[in-house]
Amino acid sequence: MIEATGLSKRYGATLAVDKLSFSVPPGQVTGFLGPNGAGKSTTMRLILGLDAPASGAVTVNGRPYTSYQRPLFEAGALLEAKTFHGGRSAYNHLLCLALSNGISRGRVGKVLDLVGLGAAARAGGFSLGMSQRLGIAAALLGDPPVLMLDEPVNGLDPEGVIWIRTLLKALAAEGRTVFLSSHLMSEMSLTADRLIIIGRGRLIAQTTMADFLDTGSGSFVRVRSPQAGPLAAMLTTRGATVTRQDAGTLSITGAASEDIGEIARLNGFTLAELSVHQATLEDRYLELTRDAADYQAAEGTLAPAGK
Numbered sequence: 001m002i003e004a005t006g007l008s009k010r011y012g013a014t015l016a017v018d019k020l021s022f023s024v025p026p027g028q029v030t031g032f033l034g035p036n037g038a039g040k041s042t043t044m045r046l047i048l049g050l051d052a053p054a055s056g057a058v059t060v061n062g063r064p065y066t067s068y069q070r071p072l073f074e075a076g077a078l079l080e081a082k083t084f085h086g087g088r089s090a091y092n093h094l095l096c097l098a099l100s101n102g103i104s105r106g107r108v109g110k111v112l113d114l115v116g117l118g119a120a121a122r123a124g125g126f127s128l129g130m131s132q133r134l135g136i137a138a139a140l141l142g143d144p145p146v147l148m149l150d151e152p153v154n155g156l157d158p159e160g161v162i163w164i165r166t167l168l169k170a171l172a173a174e175g176r177t178v179f180l181s182s183h184l185m186s187e188m189s190l191t192a193d194r195l196i197i198i199g200r201g202r203l204i205a206q207t208t209m210a211d212f213l214d215t216g217s218g219s220f221v222r223v224r225s226p227q228a229g230p231l232a233a234m235l236t237t238r239g240a241t242v243t244r245q246d247a248g249t250l251s252i253t254g255a256a257s258e259d260i261g262e263i264a265r266l267n268g269f270t271l272a273e274l275s276v277h278q279a280t281l282e283d284r285y286l287e288l289t290r291d292a293a294d295y296q297a298a299e300g301t302l303a304p305a306g307k
């Protein structure tokens, strides 16, 4: 369990984290979303006590993370890959971490196997994807109840992406708290049960994935019918909002597909299609964070250089 109350952090003129309160419960994967510069990595550093907040507080399993004598047993974190000693093998890197935290040599071999680095672990020279795996191995060393990963999917190959998704879901199913940030919405929608969304350091939403996808615009029912006109009129009188896509196709909000099907049956309308289109996580995320993004590309094409 991670709990933050009124957390703020300032870097000079930038208020990186602004009175942020949230909780990350055990037993679920919680996704941490927000535009570039929103304050996600800063929040994660505050959770680990690597930065001190200007105000507010955050606890891991009920206490500040820095108050634990053996912190790797409380929470494991992957903040940025490639934070290990370049000249050291993966095995030695983990061994140093393990020994300084009172963790057995045997556990090092176990976590290396778990992240698929077993054979490669004695050599130096790591690709980005291998570094991510090594970072995850380090996070798992103490078999902690809380795992926190900042963009762990970055640089992983497709097999690696599936592997981490499966691993994180399994760790959450064991009752652990799993908190991860990512900009990959399709991946997040497959992995996370809950979402915390921030923009410019402030909380925008804290909700379950299902509720997040169900609310807001973007979801609609599509109907194709040779009697689209009369059907549209009937649905409108019952309070639905109907948009004509073409002569025979309607897109409808404000009415459930079951009700539309029943109205069509009772009135003898033929339906060639009745389909529910749900907004994707990407749709909903962009809708919600549009005003909170610091960096947005200009529209239009790039003029040739020198013009």
Ligand SMILES: Nc1ncnc2c1ncn2[C@@H]1O[C@H](COP(=O)(O)OP(=O)(O)OP(=O)(O)O)[C@@H](O)[C@H]1O
Residues within 6 Å of the ligand: 011, 014, 015, 016, 034, 035, 036, 037, 038, 039, 040, 041, 042, 043
């Ligand atoms: N060490 C630092 N010194 C000064 N400013 C910083 C520092 N770290 C972060 N910031 C600023 O704080 C804000 C939040 O940055 P942060 O890295 O937490 O965002 P983020 O949500 O992790 O972004 P991204 O998605 O790009 O990783 C940004 O405006 C950033 O420039």
Ligand SMILES: [Mg+2]
Residues within 6 Å of the ligand: 040, 041, 042, 150
């Ligand atoms: Mg970041």
